[in-house]
Amino acid sequence: MNKTIFRKYIQALAVLGASLSVSVAAATPDETLLSEAQRHFKPLPKDLSSMEFPVTPKQVALGRALFFDPRPSLDGTVSCAKCHQPALYGTDSLSRSIGVKDKLNPRNAPTVLNAALQASQHWHGDRTDVEDQAKKALLGAASFGQPDFIKSMAQLEAIPGYQAMFEQAFPGDSQPVNPDNWAKAIGAYERTLLNASPFDDFLKGDTEAISPAAKAGLRRFIDTGCVACHGGVGIGGSLLKKFGLTEDYWKSTGSQIIDKGRFDVTHNEADLYVFKVPGLRNVAMTPPYFHDGSVASLNDAVGIMAKVQLGKTLSHEEIASIVSFLNTLTGALPDNFATAPVLPASGFRPTN
Amino acid sequence: MNKTIFRKYIQALAVLGASLSVSVAAATPDETLLSEAQRHFKPLPKDLSSMEFPVTPKQVALGRALFFDPRPSLDGTVSCAKCHQPALYGTDSLSRSIGVKDKLNPRNAPTVLNAALQASQHWHGDRTDVEDQAKKALLGAASFGQPDFIKSMAQLEAIPGYQAMFEQAFPGDSQPVNPDNWAKAIGAYERTLLNASPFDDFLKGDTEAISPAAKAGLRRFIDTGCVACHGGVGIGGSLLKKFGLTEDYWKSTGSQIIDKGRFDVTHNEADLYVFKVPGLRNVAMTPPYFHDGSVASLNDAVGIMAKVQLGKTLSHEEIASIVSFLNTLTGALPDNFATAPVLPASGFRPTN
Numbered sequence: 261m262n263k264t265i266f267r268k269y270i271q272a273l274a275v276l277g278a279s280l281s282v283s284v285a286a287a288t289p290d291e292t293l294l295s296e297a298q299r300h301f302k303p304l305p306k307d308l309s310s311m312e313f314p315v316t317p318k319q320v321a322l323g324r325a326l327f328f329d330p331r332p333s334l335d336g337t338v339s340c341a342k343c344h345q346p347a348l349y350g351t352d353s354l355s356r357s358i359g360v361k362d363k364l365n366p367r368n369a370p371t372v373l374n375a376a377l378q379a380s381q382h383w384h385g386d387r388t389d390v391e392d393q394a395k396k397a398l399l400g401a402a403s404f405g406q407p408d409f410i411k412s413m414a415q416l417e418a419i420p421g422y423q424a425m426f427e428q429a430f431p432g433d434s435q436p437v438n439p440d441n442w443a444k445a446i447g448a449y450e451r452t453l454l455n456a457s458p459f460d461d462f463l464k465g466d467t468e469a470i471s472p473a474a475k476a477g478l479r480r481f482i483d484t485g486c487v488a489c490h491g492g493v494g495i496g497g498s499l500l501k502k503f504g505l506t507e508d509y510w511k512s513t514g515s516q517i518i519d520k521g522r523f524d525v526t527h528n529e530a531d532l533y534v535f536k537v538p539g540l541r542n543v544a545m546t547p548p549y550f551h552d553g554s555v556a557s558l559n560d561a562v563g564i565m566a567k568v569q570l571g572k573t574l575s576h577e578e579i580a581s582i583v584s585f586l587n588t589l590t591g592a593l594p595d596n597f598a599t600a601p602v603l604p605a606s607g608f609r610p611t612n
Numbered sequence: 613m614n615k616t617i618f619r620k621y622i623q624a625l626a627v628l629g630a631s632l633s634v635s636v637a638a639a640t641p642d643e644t645l646l647s648e649a650q651r652h653f654k655p656l657p658k659d660l661s662s663m664e665f666p667v668t669p670k671q672v673a674l675g676r677a678l679f680f681d682p683r684p685s686l687d688g689t690v691s692c693a694k695c696h697q698p699a700l701y702g703t704d705s706l707s708r709s710i711g712v713k714d715k716l717n718p719r720n721a722p723t724v725l726n727a728a729l730q731a732s733q734h735w736h737g738d739r740t741d742v743e744d745q746a747k748k749a750l751l752g753a754a755s756f757g758q759p760d761f762i763k764s765m766a767q768l769e770a771i772p773g774y775q776a777m778f779e780q781a782f783p784g785d786s787q788p789v790n791p792d793n794w795a796k797a798i799g800a801y802e803r804t805l806l807n808a809s810p811f812d813d814f815l816k817g818d819t820e821a822i823s824p825a826a827k828a829g830l831r832r833f834i835d836t837g838c839v840a841c842h843g844g845v846g847i848g849g850s851l852l853k854k855f856g857l858t859e860d861y862w863k864s865t866g867s868q869i870i871d872k873g874r875f876d877v878t879h880n881e882a883d884l885y886v887f888k889v890p891g892l893r894n895v896a897m898t899p900p901y902f903h904d905g906s907v908a909s910l911n912d913a914v915g916i917m918a919k920v921q922l923g924k925t926l927s928h929e930e931i932a933s934i935v936s937f938l939n940t941l942t943g944a945l946p947d948n949f950a951t952a953p954v955l956p957a958s959g960f961r962p963t964n
Contacts, residue, residue, distance in 0.1 A: 325699075328697070328699040329699065330697075330700075330704070330705065331705055335710065336704075336705060336706050337704070337706070337710050341699075345680075345682075345952070346952035347677075347680040347681065347693075347952040347953055347954065347955045348682075348955055349954070349957075352682070352688075352689070353682065353683055353688060353958050354688050354689070358687065358689050361714050362713050362714040544957060545954075545957050546957070547957055547958050548958070556958065593952070593954060598951050598952050599950050599951045599952075600697070600698035600699040600945070600950050600951075600952070601699055602699065602701070602897075602945065603699045603700055605701075605896060605897050605898070605899055606705050606899050606900070606908065
């Protein structure tokens with residue numbers, strides 16, 4: 261029996277210990293915390309390639325170029341990287357993003373890091389996956405702003421170099437430069453944008469990977485009830501939930517506009533003020549917070565969540581403790597995100 | 613006498629040879645070309661730190677962060693990197709750049725790579741250096757769009773982390789977060805954004821560093837007369853010259869707006885249609901061309917320049933030959949430009 265299996269065995273016994281009065285060496289508090297954390301969370305996989313979404317290196321390379329290229333947008337100013345900037349951990353630091361022609365998005369741009377982990381995309385959960393999000397962004401009035409896919413693809417095709425990149429990424433397609441392949445390539449790239457953090461090392465068994473203060477914060481995060489929604493591999497991102505379970509969210513966030521959430525998609529009363537629960541990986545690096553970026557400070561955001569979701573008023577110390585844990589969710593930027601690709605030079609000149 | 617000195621001696625003698633009838637081994641055509649090129653051009657220095665503009669690593673690190681940070685702009689959307697994107701070789705690929713609030717710049721954004729080499733900045737030459745350019749961009753209506761420096765600096769100061777970075781970059785300053793230090797830091801960073809190319813290796817004596825076609829193009833570049841303005845370390849960038857010496861530029865470029873050039877700065881008739889001669893380093897990677905980005909193809913741009921500056925009509929083959937040479941001016945992206953810095957997370961939330 262190796263050490264890990266033995267530890268797990270001991271931990272399992274320890275959990276049973278109190279009721280069964282089995283006489284075993286007690287697990288250390290760290291081991292107990294680890295064991296509990298492992299029931300709530302999962303460490304990051306290497307990437308999110310799957311049978312359904314196979315990721316080939318050529319697709320990833322194409323998707324990476326497309327991600328950084330503003331030329332397929334209406335006026336040549338908007339790339340995915342405009343709202344998802346590497347230097348800002350895949351965000352734009354704005355409350356609500358601004359797309360072509362100074363058009364304001366209704367909601368905040370979440371980080372693209374680990375976004376592919378989520379069960380759905382967008383705050384209203386109305387994009388099925390990263391591919392769907394990428395495709396629809398082309399036509400978003402406050403995103404790429406294109407009137408149709410044809411114009412967007414024509415702008416791409418006018419750039420020498422892309423034709424061959426699409427052909428290599430999608431061999432056998434008679435017309436590879438098309439919006440579905442655009443979406444697949446960007447999705448393939450985003451499925452590689454995962455960044456493990458010290459908390460992943462903890463979850464894998466290294467109980468010294470995070471500080472005692474962070475471990476206390478993790479304990480509090482679990483005990484306070486945050487983990488009910490913010491669990492799994494994404495530390496959230498898998499559920500849609502009403503924002504403001506115990507009181508109206510806007511009274512605490514100070515939101516100027518009352519966003520009805522998923523109700524605006526389904527027109528179902530049950531979806532009133534329902535939003536996607538965001539994943540918390542890298543949360544310390546991605547202010548401002550909430551669907552409308554109405555709160556600048558992570559401490560404030562934690563306090564508001566406890567209040568409006570759980571009906572609990574946390575002290576400054578309790579909030580700071582949870583934030584100590586949240587800081588362990590920050591990983592290094594993936595190299596293929598931090599470093600810009602060199603785009604094929606343009607034969608095309610956007611009109612302006 | 614070592615080999616290099618011997619070669620130089622031979623080359624010098626070869627130049628004198630015809631008139632003096634000195635009997636020496638003739639220089640090879642490559643050696644003659646190299647020798648001639650060395651009279652017109654200079655290889656890149658490592659960086660542009662100088663007594664007047666000392667570059668410290670802390671200033672460069674601060675300047676690099678500031679370069680990528682959109683938060684000091686009016687609406688939080690414009691950083692230096694918006695118009696000078698790494699993926700587009702320090703340009704935005706637009707004919708004319710777009711700043712805050714969808715405001716159109718009057719002219720094309722040149723690459724920031726090797727920009728510090730130039731004798732002045734901006735197409736009208738009305739920015740003395742990269743520091744001056746960076747500072748004035750804060751107030752440019754179609755750049756950062758700030759009404760004054762105070763607001764811009766207040767937005768910077770609201771970001772935890774910058775105070776310490778400014779203090780370390782400018783020790784002893786009682787109020788280090790100020791527009792002059794903003795400019796100095798970004799200038800310090802830009803003075804490191806030099807990228808040597810295969811042509812630099814050639815200039816340093818490696819005659820095999822560029823292809824025979826490129827060498828033929830270099831010969832043609834010199835003999836056609838391009839080198840009269842596009843010489844020195846920047847392959848241009850040191851002079852102000854009238855665009856359209858032998859005929860009006862707009863008849864060839866198809867420019868929709870007739871830009872009067874430096875005349876708009878000095879109101880001196882002699883400055884009518886006078887623009888800064890751009891440096892040609894990385895020119896193949898930085899379309900579209902000219903002050904208004906009116907021409908998308910480098911081949912077209914070369915043909916137009918020969919026509920309107922030198923009164924020469926080049927054949928397609930002659931143009932292609934010169935472009936073969938121009939392609940040797942492309943260097944790799946500097947690492948500290950290709951890779952985004954991680955910016956201090958915001959406590960500040962831009963209003964939008």
